[in-house]
Amino acid sequence: MATVTATNTLIIGGGIVGATLALKLAQQQQQVTLIDARPKLSEAQWQDKLAQRDARVFALSIASIELLKQVGAWQLISQSGRKADYTQMQVWQQDGKGELKFGDEELPQLLGSMVEPFVIEHALYQRMQHESVAPYLTVISGHKVTELDWFGAQQGYQVRLDSGDTYRAKLLIGADGRGSMVRQQASIQLDTLDYKQIAICCAINTEQPHQATARQLMLPTGTLALLPLADITDDDKAHPQHWQSVVWSLPSNRALELLDLVKEGDVETLRYELAAASQYALGDIKQIESIASFPLTAQQAKHYVKDNLVLIGDAAHGVHPLAGQGLNLGMLDVSALVEVLMTDYQRSGGRSWGELATLRQYERNRRPHNSVMMHSFSIMNGLFAGDFAALRPVQQIRSEGMYRVGKIKPLMRFFTQKASGL
CATH class of the missing domain: 3.50.50.60 (FAD/NAD(P)-binding domain)
Structure with missing residues (x-):
């Protein structure tokens, strides 16, 4: 009843x-x-x-x-060992000068932690x-x-x-x-808002360690994020900091082409394309797992x-x-x-x-x-991806802007504080 x-x-x-x-x-x-x-x-x-x-x-x-x-809850997460703290964040663009680095290399401080849902x-x-x-x-x-x-x-x-x-x-x-x-x-x-993009997600094992750094590459096709993952197996722990989570934003038609290849059993093409898109920032990609996708909207x-x-x-x-x-x-x-x-x-x-x-x-x-x-x-997505972002004046302004902002330490500290949510 x-x-x-x-x-x-x-x-x-x-x-x-x-x-x-x-x-x-x-x-x-x-x-x-x-x-x-x-x-x-x-x-x-x-x-x-x-x-x-x-x-x-x-x-x-x-x-x-x-x-x-x-x-x-955090105490239990820490005890589990299933978290990957990061002390630095690096943002750069494929077609311009300048990069943004968040965090102090000499005195590393926690910026956040990557944890699986x-x-x-x-x-x-x-x-x-x-x-x-x-x-x-x-x-x-x-x-x-x-x-x-x-x-x-x-x-x-x-x-x-x-x-x-x-x-x-x-x-x-x-x-x-x-x-x-x-x-x-x-x-x-x-x-x-419909960005007309699809994000491809996967876990990758890279040739070089991530060194507790979250990386984001701004590409003309969308953003590519490489985010540290926790080491969960004995082999992971013997060779730490090589697993990362990928979120790769692409125009919908290109993402669907790659996903169709994966469905047909061709994972190697995705591995090759992803390594090339990352500019081999951490060397080659040795393994790729758990491939998924979702449409990008706000x-x-x-x-x-x-x-x-x-x-x-x-x-x-x-x-x-x-x-x-x-x-x-x-x-x-x-x-x-x-x-x-x-x-x-x-x-x-x-x-x-x-x-x-x-x-x-x-x-x-x-x-x-x-x-x-x-x-x-x-706005940030529009400045780096799409037809407007491809205009030469936009590229020049964007490149110079990243270069100048990266040189202003107080401004970088302000951005870091905002990202921390404090």
């Missing part, structure tokens, strides 16, 4: 952003229910997934790492079982939301699952990704909030992967939302939770910042 369960906060979407928010609120002793459409994994299933190298990797900023520390998720779901948060946090796995109904500002939302069970909450949070059902059901429209919800409802992470915004900031923006959403919710809750003596005025504070904090980031990445 279907049941109706009441809770203060209902989060739909159990990915990294949704799970981090659930933990953060539970730490504040707020009753939270997290609904994840994916089935619950046993520890053995987690270990099977973690035994595989994932070509996808998140470039976690210092601010994101700090948030993961606060919820107790499943490693982060495993740590978060382990933390959900801790006695300090378990009494406040309920996780519903393996069930999808079928209905959303709003019953007014005083009562909030009622949510029905495919199991027939129903949940009521004063505050509904959509953390359910770019195709957010919560956003669609709330009739919140999107601003979208989007921004026209509104992040409505009565009793708020969007976070990819449900609210999605950016070009050019600077690897997508997840970091979502983690900043989490910190900002928790701060405004708890500030008003404490000021009201525990009577106010998720009021529209509170949610609008979050929107004013995050939406302009995310919008600037989205359009900045779009």
